[in-house]
Amino acid sequence: MIVTNNNLNVLPRSLTTQSDVEYALAHTDAGLRLAVCASTGSASLRAFEGESSELGGQTLKLCPLSPANAAALRSMLPWLQPRPLGLKTSAGMGDRIGLATPGHVRAVRATGSVIAPIFAQQSIREMVRTERTPQQVMDDATWGIFQEGWQSGAGADADHLKTPADIDACLAAGYSFFTIDPGEYVDNRAETADFDTLRELAELLPGQIQPRASGLSNGSFNIEDLQIQFDEFTLTKAAVKYGRAIEHVAAMYHHLAGAAGQHPFELEVSVDETEQPTSHAEHIYIASELKRLGVQWVSLAPRYVGSFEKGVDYIGSIPAFQRDFAGHAAIARHFGPYKLSLHSGSDKFSIYPIAARLTHGLVHLKTAGTSYLEALRTIAAVDVDLFREIYLFARERFETDKFSYHVSAQLERAPLAEEVPDCTALLDQFDARQILHIAFGSVLTGRATDGNYRFHDRFISMLHEHSELYAGNLEKHFIRHLKPFAEVRD
Numbered sequence: 001m002i003v004t005n006n007n008l009n010v011l012p013r014s015l016t017t018q019s020d021v022e023y024a025l026a027h028t029d030a031g032l033r034l035a036v037c038a039s040t041g042s043a044s045l046r047a048f049e050g051e052s053s054e055l056g057g058q059t060l061k062l063c064p065l066s067p068a069n070a071a072a073l074r075s076m077l078p079w080l081q082p083r084p085l086g087l088k089t090s091a092g093m094g095d096r097i098g099l100a101t102p103g104h105v106r107a108v109r110a111t112g113s114v115i116a117p118i119f120a121q122q123s124i125r126e127m128v129r130t131e132r133t134p135q136q137v138m139d140d141a142t143w144g145i146f147q148e149g150w151q152s153g154a155g156a157d158a159d160h161l162k163t164p165a166d167i168d169a170c171l172a173a174g175y176s177f178f179t180i181d182p183g184e185y186v187d188n189r190a191e192t193a194d195f196d197t198l199r200e201l202a203e204l205l206p207g208q209i210q211p212r213a214s215g216l217s218n219g220s221f222n223i224e225d226l227q228i229q230f231d232e233f234t235l236t237k238a239a240v241k242y243g244r245a246i247e248h249v250a251a252m253y254h255h256l257a258g259a260a261g262q263h264p265f266e267l268e269v270s271v272d273e274t275e276q277p278t279s280h281a282e283h284i285y286i287a288s289e290l291k292r293l294g295v296q297w298v299s300l301a302p303r304y305v306g307s308f309e310k311g312v313d314y315i316g317s318i319p320a321f322q323r324d325f326a327g328h329a330a331i332a333r334h335f336g337p338y339k340l341s342l343h344s345g346s347d348k349f350s351i352y353p354i355a356a357r358l359t360h361g362l363v364h365l366k367t368a369g370t371s372y373l374e375a376l377r378t379i380a381a382v383d384v385d386l387f388r389e390i391y392l393f394a395r396e397r398f399e400t401d402k403f404s405y406h407v408s409a410q411l412e413r414a415p416l417a418e419e420v421p422d423c424t425a426l427l428d429q430f431d432a433r434q435i436l437h438i439a440f441g442s443v444l445t446g447r448a449t450d451g452n453y454r455f456h457d458r459f460i461s462m463l464h465e466h467s468e469l470y471a472g473n474l475e476k477h478f479i480r481h482l483k484p485f486a487e488v489r490d
């Protein structure tokens, strides 16, 4: 009945039937609505809140895109429920705005539907910055997945969790992939401390993570081409640097496993946001200790060599990355197998083929801010004045906003908007791109002196109005991200 109802402007890929109930997204005068149609009296209709109309024994209900309706839709259409992805080659496509999922789905399809996707993915830090809750992030992804009719399943990544309370909040919202970030427990003093100091620091570790408890003393590992000896110095340094972090991950994991009950989940361990790279010996130490403490994980993000700055390609020696990454991949196969995870993975085009090939596809790519930049590209094309205003504001915010991000942009190297013939060029200039990238929180939540949002409402309505252009920009950009990984899967 939905399709034959001439008053409804249905988004065609959303239309689906389940247990004799039709569901679709439709444009209406009041905005986008979920249309549910079934025989009058059907119990399924009662699960949704909205306005009903009846014709010939059928009831059509037009429902707002509310949290309650998102939850009801997920329970009616099981393919909308986040699920663990296991060891499949996967990619997380974070979305700071909440409108990017349709473009992400199209890119996954355009690359052969072989990459297992994560559409809902945001760290607690970014949620705070964008004034969104775990549930909003989840629901936005749900509507996008539904709109595109993606029925092959997806995960949902509660990213960079630091406390048990973070876990509880994301578990309640139905996440399936939990990224534990014990970065605050990594002791960077180990990098420069002498042997005596390391021994003293090791003595201060709790008993269960003392070097002698690890069982690695004088151990040696031959893993593919790697040969690693755990002499006393190597082991003590690894324990001092990562011991407390491992203990924290184990505590978080056991909390999660207890709280999750029957809810299926998978775990990622990330130490990517630390100052110093993770050596191969340290990776072995981490994997071996996590196992000993009963942690099960599906992916791990070491801190690789080189520089993973926001929104730009890999910075550093490619051959050095290749050697480093090959060792980590061998360790992940040996101790798992588990996937290597590539954080700050946005726009690292020069290393994707290497990462895909050396892991044999046992890899998870994690991107976030690059989708926001595609939103800006969309705005630059349809409202150049708004784009220029945002860029000017981002420049003003730069010295303040840059502190929590890994960027090397310099204001004086970034051209002014007036200096470029076409504003989209700013999105491809290193410094301007990073300046735009890290200002997202200020842009999306900043308020003018009258208390109203400075950009937010205009920003969002522009993307709604030009949703096809935005989805197209995202699709094109994400094909570049996913293709090297999809090719390894073929």
Ligand SMILES: [Zn+2]
Binding pocket: 160, 270, 272, 273, 343, 344
């Ligand atoms: Zn990360």
